[in-house]
Ligand SMILES: Nc1nc2c(c(=O)[nH]1)N[C@H]1C(S)=C(S)[C@@H](COP(=O)(O)OP(=O)(O)OC[C@H]3O[C@@H](n4cnc5c(N)ncnc54)[C@H](O)[C@@H]3O)O[C@H]1N2
């Protein structure tokens with residue numbers, strides 16, 4: 001029987017293999033959904049300086065700083081320089097009214113804010129006049145140098161950069177309209193069970209498919225592109241469902257994730273179908289989530305990394321937290337949550353000594369751990385009401401109020 005850590009390491013290697021086989025796709029910065037949260041496929045070199053020209057940082061007067069010396073005469077007001085225009089060079093002895101973001105005229109090397117001018121407002125455009133400005137403006141005052149944000153030819157963003165709003169804005173500012181991003185990990189999520197009914201009135205003995213939705217949300221939340229499939233306990237139906245998914249998508253997935261059908265019953269469809277095709281169905285010393293399957297599944301001669309979780313909805317989600325979440329975030333280039341923290345138990349609990357137990361719990365205002373519901377793995381609503389998973393490690397069969405335990409945040 002594998003320990004939690006041994007299994008986590010093995011699954012991380014499997015996901016890493018799945019991830020390295022991923023492709024690259026073109027993403028538009030102009031049409032359709034933006035590639036927010038995706039990662040750059042290649043290093044990108046800055047095609048232009050940002051800003052592209054020396055620009056004013058203030059509404060004010062563009063001047064030659066050398067002319068603002070004690071005793072100098074008032075400067076003649078030159079033509080206005082609005083943003084988006086190309087100004088004429090600045091004549092000696094003049095000051096050009098300039099707006100924030102406008103190109104600083106050739107010859108000017110500083111901008112004096114309008115508040116410091118006398119008069120402290122712009123003259124009407126058709127009125128000739130002079131302006132008095134304080135002395136001592138340093139060269140470069142309130143001028144944004146070209147390339148001061150990023151210089152043309154320098155590394156704009158490195159391959160693997162996770163694209164957030166500022167990255168996308170900088171790419172747009174650089175004039176790029178399309179970029180190459182890593183394709184998300186394509187996962188087929190297969191919910192199995194004769195008892196699973198589609199949404200609608202429940203026939204006797206049937207239940208609705210919780211895992212198809214909870215696991216899809218979990219996998220998508222970690223950056224994967226998920227195709228959800230559902231099959232009964234019939235092995236032939238399972239193969240037909242996989243063949244149909246392949247026909248529709250035109251390819252096999254990077255990773256196959258299943259729920260259900262791997263324990264000791266008489267109708268374990270995943271075990272029956274996948275064990276002869278290269279998968280190991282075994283047990284990890286944890287609760288919930290004991291039954292687990294893993295390996296490379298032979299699908300028409302292609303080895304598809306595959307992870308099989310137990311069908312109990314809490315077992316499947318806890319398995320996701322323990323084995324898939326961090327490797328998937330890493331594959332998506334996303335930062336991992338800081339998970340391990342220590343908290344004090346508000347109540348006692350028993351735990352199977354030979355298993356690492358995850359209890360669903362909430363923290364109170366003092367940060368103490370209160371269990372939400374029992375240890376059973378069908379208690380999905382209790383899981384939803386929890387904010388942490390509290391760990392009772394292997395070898396411990398009882399924890400008391402006041403004991404410290406490790407907790408993983410579920411709401412980060
Ligand atoms: N004799 C033994 N019986 C069981 C053992 C064992 O060691 N010996 N292990 C138990 C544990 S622990 C778990 S966990 C489950 C895992 O069984 P399977 O992975 O084969 O899952 P199923 O039997 O298919 O389903 C278990 C449970 O979960 C419900 N389920 C399944 N899929 C869904 C879904 N998509 N949405 C909602 N609920 C689902 C299913 O109806 C069952 O109630 O085995 C124990 N048994």
Ligand code: MOO
Nearest residue numbers: 288289290315377
């Ligand atoms: O391992 Mo099961 O997941 O205990 O319910």
